[in-house]
Amino acid sequence: MPIREIVNALFLTYVGTEWMLQSSNELGKHQHDSFQVFLRILQNNKLFVALVSFLNIVDTFKRILPSLEGLWQLRILLAATAYVFALYVDCKRKLPSLELSSFLRQVAMAFLKVLPIYPFLAVLISFVFLFVISIFETLHLPLELLNMPIYYGTLYGPFSYIYYIVKRQVIESTTSLPTNNMAAGEMTAYFAR
Numbered sequence: 567m568p569i570r571e572i573v574n575a576l577f578l579t580y581v582g583t584e585w586m587l588q589s590s591n592e593l594g595k596h597q598h599d600s601f602q603v604f605l606r607i608l609q610n611n612k613l614f615v616a617l618v619s620f621l622n623i624v625d626t627f628k629r630i631l632p633s634l635e636g637l638w639q640l641r642i643l644l645a646a647t648a649y650v651f652a653l654y655v656d657c658k659r660k661l662p663s664l665e666l667s668s669f670l671r672q673v674a675m676a677f678l679k680v681l682p683i684y685p686f687l688a689v690l691i692s693f694v695f696l697f698v699i700s701i702f703e704t705l706h707l708p709l710e711l712l713n714m715p716i717y718y719g720t721l722y723g724p725f726s727y728i729y730y731i732v733k734r735q736v737i738e739s740t741t742s743l744p745t746n747n748m749a750a751g752e753m754t755a756y757f758a759r
Contacts, residue, residue, distance in 0.1 A: 572645045575722035576652050583656075583730050587737055649725045657736040664736065676731040684724050691723040692716065 650673055658664050680687065695716045702709055 571718070571722075572648050575645070575718050575726070576648055578718070579649070579722070579726040579729050580652065580656060582726070583733050586730070587734065645722060645725055649729055653729050653732055657733060660733075661736050661740050669732075669736075672732050672735055673728070676728045676735075679731070680724055680728050687724045687727065688720050691719045695719065 653673070654666070654669055657669060695712060699709060699712060702712060
């Protein structure tokens, strides 16, 4: 189950960040329907969708062979590694000149910003769901529908927030003008575009 959870959380994070960053840019220009933006994201990223499907199949095999269950006990470490790897691939696609050391520095800075508030962020995500639960109770909808969103949001929400911060910084670095604070390599990469 942890592999599927991580893959699905990564997929939702990826689609969510693409939608938030693309829709904010494109909605201001062309007033596209957000569903069209979502479909374009899926269409332009067929390889990622195929990878998610493949990893879900691998998770199915893991459940068939229970002896593999012991390999997935370090869920948080696995999630962090998967998020950093997927984020690097995603950012490298957006900015091919991105160096690994620069990327890891951005991830470390985002992690250090989120680390002190990680427990509070998880509680805040759960707190938001209290209002959603109240709405569900008022409308007499089954509360079981909220189990997975609450679980995913609380466990993987802070990872998604780091993913969003770093991805936004990388995208903004491709559209911003160079400053005196930029390293020589970054300025060369900026003007080489």
